[in-house]
Amino acid sequence: MSFRPPFVVGSTVTHPEICTAFQCGNMGGMRRSKRTNTLIIISDHTKALYDDKWYGDTLHYTGEGKRGDQTLTKNNRTLNESDHNGVEVHLFEVLHPTQYIYHGVVSLAGKPYQEDQADEDGVMRKVWMFPVKPAFPISVDSTAYQFYTKAQQKRAEKLSDEALARHLNDTEKQKAAQRDVTSSVYVRNPYVAEYAKRRAKGICQLCGQPAPFCDQKGRPYLESHHIEWLSQGGADTTSNTAALCPNCHKKMHIVNDPKDVQKLRAAII
Template sequence: MRRAHKTNTLVIISNHVKSIYDDRWEGNTLHYTGMGTNGDQSLSFAQNKTLAESGSNGVGVHLFEVFRDKEYTYVGEVTLCGSPYQEPQPDVNGDSRLAYIFPLKVALGSRVVSQDNLQALEKKRSKAAKALSDETLKERAAKSRKQPGTFKQEATQYERSIWVAEYAKRQAGGICQLCLQPAPFHNAKGEPYLETHHITWLARGGEDTIENTVALCPNCHKKMHIVDDRQDVLTLQQRTRHVDTA
């Protein structure tokens, strides 16, 4: 946290890359960890007091998030939406201590996260969850909100050719072009359900062409985006070349 007396503002940073603090979003609420890296935290310590009293002291609180090292994304002005509370967190030495958590919400509008930043955040949160003990994980899960919140996401959408997609599905003939198994089910029209996939992703400069488009079962399609195995890519490239020259 950084206090600016000249502008009567407080800048807070939620670093998802390098930080001992366990900041987390639950719906539209950021549960932000207070200052103090060693031992129990105090509400009378430094800017913890400023943030705790921000609802009445006239100080504007502005939030930045870090999804990549040394890149700061401005979220907006935030306000307290609940009373600060304590929870156990490890300190800089790895010892358990009581940290103060500040529930915060964006004052105007809503939080906007780019697709890349969202993926980075989810990866970070998943890694953190895996490191928790069963007891702590159960406690966190029990305290989570039953209804998920919402936020705006920035994403690049590609206008793909319907002709290319239909051609790929017809060439596949109801058979996944990776695992070579029949489509796992049929859609409401009785057609084998396959999903089109660009061998070289459009986000990586791939072309929306019949040479770069295949039809996959949902399982293989997910695998291509999660595992991204080079041998699978080569296999699909070889099979599309074979179809193209047949």
């Protein structure tokens, strides 16, 4: 008989709720509960030690063991034999600290394999990777996913050239991951955006250069930009909207230099 926790697939729960529901320990990324006949695996992307990866709809989950080569013992053995030992495997994913996304029951989608990863001391070692696939793919919250992608980007920036090449060798062989991400969006007034572009007369209001190309209708291509971002309380009005070339638009969202902000405010007066 399968175990049903008191929360649904796709919900975000707390760490204490997991421990209480599954009657498991509170330490480690893999937790065996004999009381519920389950193995809980936690893919925590906010921690740098284990390198779990999504390929398509399958998570390649790193086994247990912080130092030295990992072995197919203890929880690793339980997961390795989960297709015939009767133990249910439940997956939780952490994209943002303290937020555990429940993926439900997962099953092995392929034969476990070994790859090289650094251990807790930075020494390269062999780890076991377990391809596990949820029964039902879920959507993840866009805010949590953006936090995850930024953390992964920072992680990539810290890699040596050798380590980066090793990661690329692994990913070149695999199918791209596809995640359903839910988000709330600001509904922008199309008339405000159109007015801002016409007011600019084909000239970027930051760099002062003509639009880099024309669209399919022959109109100079510029993008509308809210000087004070909507996410920070800015208004969707003509007095807060400028027209920028794609390069300057990207610059404003990455750098957002106060001097550039002042320049745009002066340009639309």
